[in-house]
Amino acid sequence: MTVPPWAGALAGLVSGGVALGVAQLVAGVGGAPAAFPVVAVGDAAVDLAPAPVKDFAINTFGENDKTVLVAGVLVVLAAVAAVIGVSARRAPAAGYAGFGLFGAIGVLAVVTRPDTRLLDAVPTVLGALAGAWALTWLLRRATGPVARAGAAGSGGLSPAGSAEPISPPPGSAPAEPVFPGAGEPGHEVEGGFGGGAEAERPTVMRAGGRAATFDRRRLLTGAAGGAVVAGAAAVLGQQLGGRRAVNAARGGVRLPAPATPARPLPAGTDLRIGGLSPFVTPNGDFYRVDTAIVVPQVDPRDWVLRVHGMVDRPVELTYADLLKLPLTETYVTLACVSNEVGGPYVGNARWLGARMADVLRRAGLRSDADMLLSTSADGFTCGTPVDVVMDGRDALFAVAMNGEALPLEHGFPVRQVVPGLYGYVSATKWVVDIKVTRFDVDQAYWTPRGWSAKGPVKTQSRIDVPRSGDSLKAGATTIAGVAWAQHVGVAAVEVRVDRGQWRQARLAQTPGPDTWRQWVIDWAATPGRHTIEVRATDASGRTQTEQVAPPAPDGATGWHSITVDVA
Numbered sequence: 350m351t352v353p354p355w356a357g358a359l360a361g362l363v364s365g366g367v368a369l370g371v372a373q374l375v376a377g378v379g380g381a382p383a384a385f386p387v388v389a390v391g392d393a394a395v396d397l398a399p400a401p402v403k404d405f406a407i408n409t410f411g412e413n414d415k416t417v418l419v420a421g422v423l424v425v426l427a428a429v430a431a432v433i434g435v436s437a438r439r440a441p442a443a444g445y446a447g448f449g450l451f452g453a454i455g456v457l458a459v460v461t462r463p464d465t466r467l468l469d470a471v472p473t474v475l476g477a478l479a480g481a482w483a484l485t486w487l488l489r490r491a492t493g494p495v496a497r498a499g500a501a502g503s504g505g506l507s508p509a510g511s512a513e514p515i516s517p518p519p520g521s522a523p524a525e526p527v528f529p530g531a532g533e534p535g536h537e538v539e540g541g542f543g544g545g546a547e548a549e550r551p552t553v554m555r556a557g558g559r560a561a562t563f564d565r566r567r568l569l570t571g572a573a574g575g576a577v578v579a580g581a582a583a584v585l586g587q588q589l590g591g592r593r594a595v596n597a598a599r600g601g602v603r604l605p606a607p608a609t610p611a612r613p614l615p616a617g618t619d620l621r622i623g624g625l626s627p628f629v630t631p632n633g634d635f636y637r638v639d640t641a642i643v644v645p646q647v648d649p650r651d652w653v654l655r656v657h658g659m660v661d662r663p664v665e666l667t668y669a670d671l672l673k674l675p676l677t678e679t680y681v682t683l684a685c686v687s688n689e690v691g692g693p694y695v696g697n698a699r700w701l702g703a704r705m706a707d708v709l710r711r712a713g714l715r716s717d718a719d720m721l722l723s724t725s726a727d728g729f730t731c732g733t734p735v736d737v738v739m740d741g742r743d744a745l746f747a748v749a750m751n752g753e754a755l756p757l758e759h760g761f762p763v764r765q766v767v768p769g770l771y772g773y774v775s776a777t778k779w780v781v782d783i784k785v786t787r788f789d790v791d792q793a794y795w796t797p798r799g800w801s802a803k804g805p806v807k808t809q810s811r812i813d814v815p816r817s818g819d820s821l822k823a824g825a826t827t828i829a830g831v832a833w834a835q836h837v838g839v840a841a842v843e844v845r846v847d848r849g850q851w852r853q854a855r856l857a858q859t860p861g862p863d864t865w866r867q868w869v870i871d872w873a874a875t876p877g878r879h880t881i882e883v884r885a886t887d888a889s890g891r892t893q894t895e896q897v898a899p900p901a902p903d904g905a906t907g908w909h910s911i912t913v914d915v916a
C-alpha cells in the first residue's frame with residue numbers, strides 16, 4: 350500500500366467537509382435551510398432519542414442544546430469520514446460505498462422531516478457525490494507518480510512517514526511528477542509508464558499494475574485546497590440560506606398603522622425638475638454607507654433590543670413588542686459625515702418607527718448619563734448624545750422606509766434615525782443593543798479612528814442641475830438643487846454666477862425642519878465658461894460657511910461650486 354492511514358483519515362475528513370459544504374451551498378442556493386443534512390440528522394436523532402436522554406440534554410445544555418446536538422452530529426460524521434478515508438486507500442469502492450451510505454442516511458433524515466419535500470434531498474445527494482469525488486481526487490493526488498531525481502528534493506517525495514521510501518536514480522531530469530490517469534490539467538504526461546523508462550525507477554506497484562508512491566506534500570496541498578473549498582461553500586451556503594430566510598421574513602412583516610402619521614406633504618414640496626433629486630429618495634437609490642462586508646441577516650423573529658447600563662430598569666424588546674408601541678411616521682434626511690461638499694451621500698425618506706425616547710423613558714435614564722452607545726448585530730457602534738434623542742425630535746427605532754419594511758442593506762429589521770446627526774453617530778442599522786453610558790467612559794466605532802465623538806449635521810446646499818462640466822445653450826436656464834440645515838430648517842438659498850451678486854432662489858415647501866429642501870432659480874445663460882455657487886441660510890439666520898473643510902473629523906464645509914460651458 351502507498352498511503353499511510355493518517356493520510357487516508359485526513360483525505361476522508363476533508364472530503365466529508367467538501368460533502369457538507371456542497372450540501373450547505375446547494376441548500377442555500379435552493380433557499381431551503383431545512384434541507385441541510387446535518388440539521389436534519391440532528392433533528393431525527395432527537396426524535397429517535399428516548400425521552401430521558403432528551404431531558405438530560407435539555408437540562409444539561411439548556412438553550413445551547415441545538416448547538417451541542419449539531420456539534421455532536423459533526424463529530425460523529427468526522428469520525429465516519431475518517432474511517433471511510435482510511436478504507437478507501439486500498440479500495441476506492443470503499444470510498445464510494447461510504448459516501449453512498451453517508452448520503453443515504455442524510456437523504457432519509459431530510460425527507461422524513463415534517464417540513465421538507467423530496468426535492469430537499471438534492472443537496473444531500475450532490476454533497477455525497479462531491480465528497481466521493483473529492484476523496485478519489487485526494488487519494489489519487491496523494492499517490493503521486495514515481496519521482497525522478499529532480500522531484501525528490503523539491504517535491505518532497507517520500508518523506509519520513511511514507512511507507513515506501515524511494516531513492517531516485519541520480520541524473521534523471523524532469524521534475525514534474527507524472528501520474529497518468531490523474532488527469533491534472535497542465536501536467537504533461539511525459540515519459541509515460543508504458544515506455545521503457547519506468548524500468549529505471551524504483552517504483553511501488555499499485556493495483557492495476559500502475560506504479561505510484563505516497564506524496565505527502567501533494568496530499569497536504571490538496572487537503573488544504575479541499576478545506577478551503579468546503580469552508581467557502583459552507584459560508585456561502587449559510588449566507589444565501591440566511592438571506593432567503595430573512596427576505597422571506599421581511600416579506601411577511603405587517604406594518605402597523607402609525608399612531609402619529611406624517612402629515613401629507615404640502616403641495617410644491619417636489620418641484621419635479623429633471624435632474625433635481627426628488628424630495629423622497631426611492632429606497633433603491635438611497636445611498637448606503639456601512640462597514641459590513643456582507644449585509645447582516647437578522648431574522649425579526651430572533652431580534653431583541655436590549656437597553657441597559659445607566660438605567661433604572663434594563664429593558665428587552667422583541668420585534669413584536671416594538672411594533673406594538675405607538676409608531677411615528679416622519680420624513681427625515683439622513684446625511685453621511687464622509688460626504689464631500691456637493692457629494693451624493695445624503696438622502697431623504699419617510700421613516701416609521703417607535704420613538705427612542707419612549708423606550709428609553711421606560712428604562713429610566715440616570716441623570717448623569719450623556720451617551721447612548723448603540724451596537725449593531727455585526728458589532729458596529731454609534732455614540733449618540735442623550736439630550737438630542739430626548740429633546741422631543743423624531744428620533745426613531747425605525748422599522749420601515751418609504752412605506753416598506755427596511756431593506757436589508759438599510760438595517761432590517763430595526764435601525765436608528767436621529768434628525769440632525771450624521772449617520773456615524775446616530776443611524777445604527779441592525780441595532781440590537783443600547784448601553785446608556787457617558788462620553789468620558791465609552792467610545793463608538795469611528796471615534797478612535799479620528800472622527801469627532803459628536804456629529805451634528807452641518808448646513809449644506811448642493812447644485813443638482815446643471816451638472817458640473819455640462820455644455821449648455823445660451824438663454825433661459827434652470828439651476829436647481831437641495832439644501833439642508835437639519836432640525837433647524839432652511840430659510841434661504843442664494844446663488845451667484847461668476848462671483849457676481851447673490852440672488853435668492855425660490856424654495857420648495859417642506860414638511861418640517863428635518864428634511865432637505867429643494868430650491869430653483871432661473872438664469873439667463875450667456876456664452877462662455879461660468880462658475881455657479883450656492884449657499885444656504887438656516888432658520889436661525891446662520892449662513893453656511895465659505896470656509897473649506899474636508900469631511901474628517903466632523904463634516905465638510907464650503908460652498909458647492911460648479912462650472913458650465915455655454916455656447
Ligand SMILES: Nc1nc2c(c(=O)[nH]1)N[C@H]1C(S)=C(S)[C@@H](COP(=O)(O)O)O[C@H]1N2
Nearest residue numbers: 636637638639640685725729772773776778
Ligand atoms: N450597523 C451599522 N450601522 C451604520 C453604519 C455602519 O457602518 N454599520 N454606518 C453609519 C453611517 S456612517 C451612515 S452615514 C448611515 C448610512 O445609512 P444608510 O446606509 O441606510 O444610508 O448608517 C450608519 N449606520
Ligand SMILES: [Mo]
Nearest residue numbers: 685686772773
Ligand atoms: Mo456616514
